Amino acid sequence: MSTFAANSRYVNTPTKTCTLPDGTQVNYLARRFVPAxxxxxxxxxxxxxxxxxxxxxxxxxxxxxxxxxxxxxxxxxxxxxxxxxxxxxxxxxxxxxxxxxxxxx
Incomplete structure (x- = not known):
C-alpha cells in the first residue's frame, strides 16, 4: 500500500531501508527515473x-x-x-x- 495519492508521480516508487553504523534504520524513497x-x-x-x-x-x-x-x-x-x-x-x-x-x- 502506497503512502502517496493515486495521482502522485511517486505512487509506484518503492521504499527502501538503510541501516546506519549505529544500527538505526532509515526508510527512504527510491530514486524515480524520469521516463523518456x-x-x-x-x-x-x-x-x-x-x-x-x-x-x-x-x-x-x-x-x-x-x-x-x-x-x-x-x-x-x-x-x-x-x-x-x-x-x-x-x-x-x-x-x-x-x-x-x-x-x-
Whole structure:
C-alpha cells in the first residue's frame, strides 16, 4: 500500500531501508527515473498562451492540476515553470509510463 495519492508521480516508487553504523534504520524513497518522453503515449498537444501556468493547463487538459508532472515528463523538463516561459510553445500531453496509447493513435 502506497503512502502517496493515486495521482502522485511517486505512487509506484518503492521504499527502501538503510541501516546506519549505529544500527538505526532509515526508510527512504527510491530514486524515480524520469521516463523518456518518446516512450510515453501521446494524447495530444497544447499551445502555451500568455498567462498560462502548468497547474492550470493540467487541470484543463488532464482534469487534475496535480498532474502537472505528467506534462513535465512528456516534455523532458524538470522545471515546471520553463514549460510556460515561451508563448507559442507546443507541449506534449502524454499518458504516464506503462500505459498504452489510445486505440486511434
Amino acid at each position: 518522453p518518446e516512450s510515453l503515449a501521446l494524447l495530444g498537444t497544447y499551445t502555451v498562451v500568455q498567462g498560462d501556468r502548468l497547474d492550470n493547463i493540467a487541470a484543463r487538459v488532464l482534469g487534475d492540476p496535480e498532474l502537472f508532472w505528467r506534462i513535465c515528463d512528456g516534455n523532458r523538463e524538470l522545471r515546471p515553470a520553463a514549460l510556460t516561459a515561451a508563448i507559442g510553445r507546443q507541449l506534449r500531453i502524454t499518458l504516464p509510463a506503462g500505459f498504452p496509447g489510445p486505440s486511434n493513435a
